[in-house]
Amino acid sequence: MFDWKWDFTWEVLPRLIHATGNTLIAALAGYAIAVVLGLGLALAQRTPYRPVTLIVREFVEFIRSTPLILQIFFVFYVGPQFGIRLSPWASGMIAIGLHYSCYLSEVYRGGIESVAKGQWEAATALNMTTTQKYRRVIIPQAIPPALAGMGNYLVGIFKDTPMLSVIGVAELIHAANAIGSENYRYLEPYTLVGIIFLAVSLPAAGLIRLFESYVRRKLGL
Template sequence: MNSEWKWDFAFQILPQMLWATLNTIMAAGIGYAIAAIVGLLFLLGQRTPYKIINVMVREIVEFIRSTPLLIQLFFVYFVGPQFGITLSAWVSAMITIGLHFGTYLSEVYRGALEGVPKTQWEACRALNFTTLYTYRRIVLPQAFPIAIPGMGNYLVGIFKDTPLLSTIGVAELFHAATAVGGYHYRYLEPYTIVGIIFLILSVPAAMGIRKLERSVNKAQGKVKS
């Protein structure tokens, strides 16, 4: 019966699933790197002395955050060519993930900066520190521990959202499982393996982020003391 688990079939397709896992990890890593940079740009755009730029960037951030990632993927990949912008599935996926999660990371950055006591900023201005020195030596070391949980959550979030990339043909883990299931007319084993792989990778990642957070906070405590 097709409803019975077949170990021989599971081991047969396992190498293909593991190979696709590398694509998934690479997609999540590249997407997160782009999102981290885009988030910083969005943050800077909202902290300029020009109000019109602040408002424009804020509206762009809210618009991207308010629309589903799947719709954004379809728009970039399928609608883009109608405007003369033709991108490969991989490039479309990385740009979309970067923009989508960049908006969320910009809010994480903003919250972390606002978490730094105002007295720190005032003291830097009173001591006539430059803006660069203020951020590099005073503000960012205090803001980074605040930002770690949010940044870590979105890293895991990007990883868990990579199956959406299969909708535009990116050969990640879920795409490979669907292809294997369609070819062999068996979906139990490939989809179960996908779930197990995501669990194996996501849980240690979340634990590692929490450990990093504790280590940074502990280091900050030693510095303050």
């Protein structure tokens, strides 16, 4: 390609690889929050208390239909207005974790709804409490069909981490912006970032598919 400078490429690559580490940490930490919180949101939508169900349902819809980047700004700037100062990392993780927990709650919901009615009845017949039913009968069967969706959102969260750069989280795009403005060269950093994203997300998608079929085989589905 014309004007591509290899020596510059080798010079900036270590910095970008270091930033890739931060991107991966951000994605995994955000995902960990989303996996736990998402299950909470999914279960909250199944309580017999109508007001709780309705409020949680509308909250999930609200988060899902507004842009993540705006939510990141909201969490980061609204705290200080009321005297709560959050670091860029903390507010970024809260925003991205919350955003994806709403998506994951829908995935869990689909999984829970796919469990056959007879399983509920059998659990009731065994005199299980509601907690026991969910923990020992329903959730273990709801997770395998949800795995594909959960995996897609892991890759999705990874691809959304560049939005954290707007509040100063030192991830890939943040590093590429810095390199670009220091050297007045944008071709190499942005292209490398694109290649790094492909190099992570394509194998990740493949691995997730393998893992899913492994779990299905293990459970005899």
